[in-house]
Amino acid sequence: xxxxxxxxxxxxxxxxxxxxxxxxxxxxxxxxxxxxxxxxxxxxxxxxxxxxxxxxxxxxxxxxxxxxxxxxxxxxxxxxxxxxxxxxxxxxxxxxxxxxxxxxxxxxxxxxxxxxxxxxxxxxxxxxxxxxxxxxxxxxxxxxxxxxxxxxxxxxxxxxxxxxxxxxxxxxxxxxxxxxxxxxxxxxxxxxxxxxxxxxxxxxxxxxxxxxxxxxxxxxxxxxxxxxxxxxxxxxxxxxxxx
Amino acid sequence: xxxxxxxxxxxxxxxxxxxxxxxxxxxxxxxxxxxxxxxxxxxxxxxxxxxxxxxxxxxxxxxxxxxxxxxxxxxxxxxxxxxxxxxxxxxxxxxxxxxxxxxxxxxxxxxxxxxxxxxxxxxxxxxxxxxxxxxxxxxxxxxxxxxxxxxxxxxxxxxxxxxxxxxxxxxxxxxxxxxxxxxxxxxxxxxxxxxxxxxxxxxxxxxxxxxxxxxxxxxxxxxxxxxxxxxxxxxxxxxxxxxxxxxxxxxxxxxxxxxxxxxxxxxxxxxxxxxxxxxxxxxxxxxxxxxxxxxxxxxxxxxxxxxxxxxxxxxxxxxxxxxxxxxxxxxxxxxxxxxxxxxxxxxxxxxxxxxxxxxxxxxxxxxxxxxxxxxxxxxxxxxxxxxxxxxxxxxxxxxxxxxxxxxxxxxxxxxxxxxxxxxxxxxxxxxx
Numbered sequence: 001x002x003x004x005x006x007x008x009x010x011x012x013x014x015x016x017x018x019x020x021x022x023x024x025x026x027x028x029x030x031x032x033x034x035x036x037x038x039x040x041x042x043x044x045x046x047x048x049x050x051x052x053x054x055x056x057x058x059x060x061x062x063x064x065x066x067x068x069x070x071x072x073x074x075x076x077x078x079x080x081x082x083x084x085x086x087x088x089x090x091x092x093x094x095x096x097x098x099x100x101x102x103x104x105x106x107x108x109x110x111x112x113x114x115x116x117x118x119x120x121x122x123x124x125x126x127x128x129x130x131x132x133x134x135x136x137x138x139x140x141x142x143x144x145x146x147x148x149x150x151x152x153x154x155x156x157x158x159x160x161x162x163x164x165x166x167x168x169x170x171x172x173x174x175x176x177x178x179x180x181x182x183x184x185x186x187x188x189x190x191x192x193x194x195x196x197x198x199x200x201x202x203x204x205x206x207x208x209x210x211x212x213x214x215x216x217x218x219x220x221x222x223x224x225x226x227x228x229x230x231x232x233x234x235x236x237x238x239x240x241x242x243x
Numbered sequence: 244x245x246x247x248x249x250x251x252x253x254x255x256x257x258x259x260x261x262x263x264x265x266x267x268x269x270x271x272x273x274x275x276x277x278x279x280x281x282x283x284x285x286x287x288x289x290x291x292x293x294x295x296x297x298x299x300x301x302x303x304x305x306x307x308x309x310x311x312x313x314x315x316x317x318x319x320x321x322x323x324x325x326x327x328x329x330x331x332x333x334x335x336x337x338x339x340x341x342x343x344x345x346x347x348x349x350x351x352x353x354x355x356x357x358x359x360x361x362x363x364x365x366x367x368x369x370x371x372x373x374x375x376x377x378x379x380x381x382x383x384x385x386x387x388x389x390x391x392x393x394x395x396x397x398x399x400x401x402x403x404x405x406x407x408x409x410x411x412x413x414x415x416x417x418x419x420x421x422x423x424x425x426x427x428x429x430x431x432x433x434x435x436x437x438x439x440x441x442x443x444x445x446x447x448x449x450x451x452x453x454x455x456x457x458x459x460x461x462x463x464x465x466x467x468x469x470x471x472x473x474x475x476x477x478x479x480x481x482x483x484x485x486x487x488x489x490x491x492x493x494x495x496x497x498x499x500x501x502x503x504x505x506x507x508x509x510x511x512x513x514x515x516x517x518x519x520x521x522x523x524x525x526x527x528x529x530x531x532x533x534x535x536x537x538x539x540x541x542x543x544x545x546x547x548x549x550x551x552x553x554x555x556x557x558x559x560x561x562x563x564x565x566x567x568x569x570x571x572x573x574x575x576x577x578x579x580x581x582x583x584x585x586x587x588x589x590x591x592x593x594x595x596x597x598x599x600x601x602x603x604x605x606x607x608x609x610x611x612x613x614x615x616x617x618x619x620x621x622x623x624x625x626x627x628x629x630x631x632x633x634x635x636x637x638x639x640x641x642x643x644x645x646x647x648x649x650x651x652x653x654x655x656x657x658x659x660x661x662x663x664x665x666x667x668x669x670x671x672x673x674x675x
Contacts, residue, residue: 051601057639078640079266079292080674093459101386102361106460108511114563118602216601238457239352239399243302243344 024139027147028132030173031166032068036130038201040066040231044223047119052215059117060223069128070236081117085241088127092158097241104238113160120188120209120218124160135164145170169195172202187213199227267291267306269673278649278665285313290337300345304356306338338390354395359388360408362453362464364509364518366573367592370555371466371507371520374408374451376416376473377579382661383648383668389417406453413440413447415498416473416580422660425477429492432482438475439497447471451503461510468503472526474580476547479532490538500527505556514562521556526582548583555587567598570609578657588625588657589615607632614656626658627651640674 022030047059060077069090075081083099086107094107113122131137135151142148147168153159160182167177172195180188188211192204207220234240267290274284289309296302311330322328340356363369367386378387391414396407426434441447451468475496485491502525509518529551533543555577563569571594577587595609608631616624632646646668652658 049601051603078674080268080640080672082266089459091459102359103364104462106462106509106511106516108514108516108561108563114567114569115598115602120601211601214601234399237399239397239404243342243352 022147024137024147024149025132027139027149027168027173028135028137028151031168031175032130032132034173034202036068036128038065038227040064040228042226042229042231044225046221046223047117048219048221049119050217050219057118059119064231064235065128066231066233066236068130071126071128072236072240073126074241075117084117086116086123086126087236087238087241089236091156094123094127095238095241097238102242104241120211120216121220122160125190125209131166134159140165142170146176174202174204176204187211198225201227264295265291265293266675268675271671273669274666276664276666278663283313284666287311300343302342302344304338304340304342304358305336307335308337309334350399352397352399354397355393357390358393358395359390360393360395360406361388362406362466362507363520364462364507364559365520365557365575366518366559366561366571366594368557368575368579368590369520370522370557370575370577370579371505372579373468373470373473373503373522374410374449376414378417379422379580380417380419382419383664383666389414402456404455406451406455408451408453410449410451411444411447413449413471413498415475418474419660423475423496425480425492425494429480429482429494432490432492433485434492434494436494436496439478439495441471441498461508463506463508465506466504468501470501470503471498472501472580472582473498474582476526476529476582477531478528479534481534481537483537499529501525502527505554516561517559519556519558521554523552523554524582525552527551529583548586550584553577553582553584553587569596569598570594581657588655589618590657591615603636605634605636607634612658614652614658616653616655624653624655626653626656626662628658628661642670642672644668644670644672646670 041064043063043065045061045063047061049057049059058077059075059081061073061075063071063073065071069088071088072085074085075083083097085097087093087095087097095104096107097104107123113124115121116123116126131151134157135153137149137151140148140150147166147170149166149168150163151166152163153161161180162183163181165179165181166175168174169176174192174195176192176195178190179186180190188209191208191210192206193208194205195202196205203222203225205222208217209220210217270288270290272286276282276284287310291307293305294302309332311332313330317323317328336357338356338358340354340358343353345351346353359375361369361372361375363371365371372388374393375388375391378384378389381387391410392412394409394411398405398407425436426432449468449470451466451470453464453466455462455464457463475498478495478497480495481493482490483493503522505520505522507518507520509516511517529546529548530544531547533545536542557573557575559571559573561569561571571592573592575590575592578590581587591613593609593611595607597606597608598604599606610630610632612628614626614628615621627650629649630646632644634642634644636642648668649665650658650662652662
């Protein structure tokens with residue numbers, strides 16, 4: 001009987017200890033630690049634009065990421081966009097390179113809300129994000145599978161969005177659904193699908209951004225991805241953009 | 244025209260052999276001039292590009308262009324005898340260059356070949372874009388540049404970057420016919436002109452140094468250039484009696500040495516993009532001689548402009564409203580190829596762009612420029628250029644645009660040189 005009582009008590013204690021709800025801030029920290037876990041990434045990506053009538057157009061880019069806040073990308077297809085590049089660096093620096101003029105241009109925070117090459121992603125969406133640093137948050141609800149968090153960008157983030165609602169998968173700590181709000185309206189939804197383990201990391205290989213106002217959507221698919229290849233720092237420079 | 248199509252067919256066949264290496268576009272532009280009676284102009288351009296990395300460090304780039312222009316100079320029945328007379332075809336290697344990455348040292352990149360280097364921050368025009376000459380053969384396309392033989396050394400360090408650009412061959416601006424007309428200044432006599440070009444490689448060489456420093460969102464550069472004037476300036480003129488009642492002016496023009504220096508910057512201030520270019524110019528020789536001894540009046544020493552030293556500069560700002568309405572404004576003091584403070588005019592450029600239907604329609608309703616020749620007489624000395632435009636991009640790799648040009652300018656203005664080009668332009672582009 002003693003044994004049974006001991007087992008019961010220890011089970012209750014274990015449940016109590018491990019089922020303690022994480023604070024929203026801790027969830028964001030975990031999301032960041034999962035999302036930004038790789039030291040660096042080299043990604044070949046296909047972007048498919050789908051309009052309301054189902055018409056598709058395709059773009060291909062190569063993108064490099066390092067740490068939490070450095071990202072550089074270049075278009076390799078179609079030909080009229082070949083060589084166009086973007087560079088995102090902390091704090092709030094974004095450059096684009098226009099090969100037709102051989103010139104590098106600054107992107108203002110206001111322009112960051114402009115469409116990234118006709119996609120439903122904005123330049124801001126293409127920036128690296130550290131949720132725990134750039135946003136304040138509160139828990140809206142949770143169920144067996146997801147935490148639903150409301151995150152509001154801090155002033156220094158210079159975000160165009162009023163708030164985001166994240167549905168964070170409890171198993172992977174990846175926000176599999178993000179609702180974007182502008183002026184009180186939910187304007188876009190990002191869904192992350194096909195979560196796979198590559199090397200030691202979990203990634204969503206498909207991202208679908210739906211524009212709720214126009215019915216347009218953009219599908220980003222990772223064709224191939226390489227982690228921790230020790231990318232040199234000088235990839236994240238204007239020098240690399242111009243090459 | 245047949246030749247053009249045959250060439251395109253051949254090139255497309257050639258492209259099919261190496262489909263992944265070539266890319267480019269075919270562009271057709273039709274213009275209908277409508278204000279001074281109806282006239283028609285048409286050109287087609289095949290722009291074929293090829294770039295290839297050879298290993299990790301060497302990149303070869305080639306840009307070949309074939310352009311055909313519809314000739315409107317068919318005056319005689321003989322002209323109708325040959326199809327080749329209808330279109331003028333021009334084949335050119337626009338750009339061919341070799342890029343050597345991290346050579347000979349890790350902090351150096353080299354580029355050499357027929358290419359271009361545009362360091363200015365300005366939109367459409369910049370007084371700092373002095374390395375490559377302008378292509379004014381189509382005055383409606385104000386941002387066109389000629390490529391030329393350049394040797395570019397880009398050195399990178401943590402403190403600043405240094406770019407050295409050496410050009411061994413002097414190349415002047417490409418001008419439309421009638422752009423330079425001295426007859427008015429020479430009392431209406433017939434002018435026979437000739438150009439004096441730099442004689443050897445030392446005299447035709449040009450050198451430019453750029454020191455570049457970035458501070459987060461602030462990009463700056465300081466530069467010095469040892470160049471030559473891009474448009475010809477009068478060196479001397481001899482008035483010769485042609486007959487008892489008429490004289491001709493034997494005019495010699497040249498391209499004197501110019502020292503350029505200045506700086507550029509671009510930055511982001513809150514939600515505004517801001518940029519500026521400044522170029523100080525010191526022209527080595529501004530004098531020219533009028534020899535009228537043949538008509539018994541002796542020789543007069545005069546000048547193309549008063550001061551040897553003058554500034555060109557610009558300042559610009561842009562802003563994006565409601566996420567898809569882009570606006571830009573730029574003030575420019577001094578147009579390209581104009582020398583001497585007293586000859587320089589002021590310009591205001593306005594640009595706007597609205598992306599509709601996710602960028603499938605790009606509408607540019609408020610593109611216009613205003614030229615001021617005399618601030619005290621704004622109404623009667625200046626020019627206006629309106630250029631609204633709409634582009635449809637519904638199908639991948641295909642775009643169709645309609646633009647409208649309206650130019651109204653008074654004498655002494657730069658826009659006067661492109662006046663009477665009012666037209667509607669239809670542009671079709673296919674990318675491959």
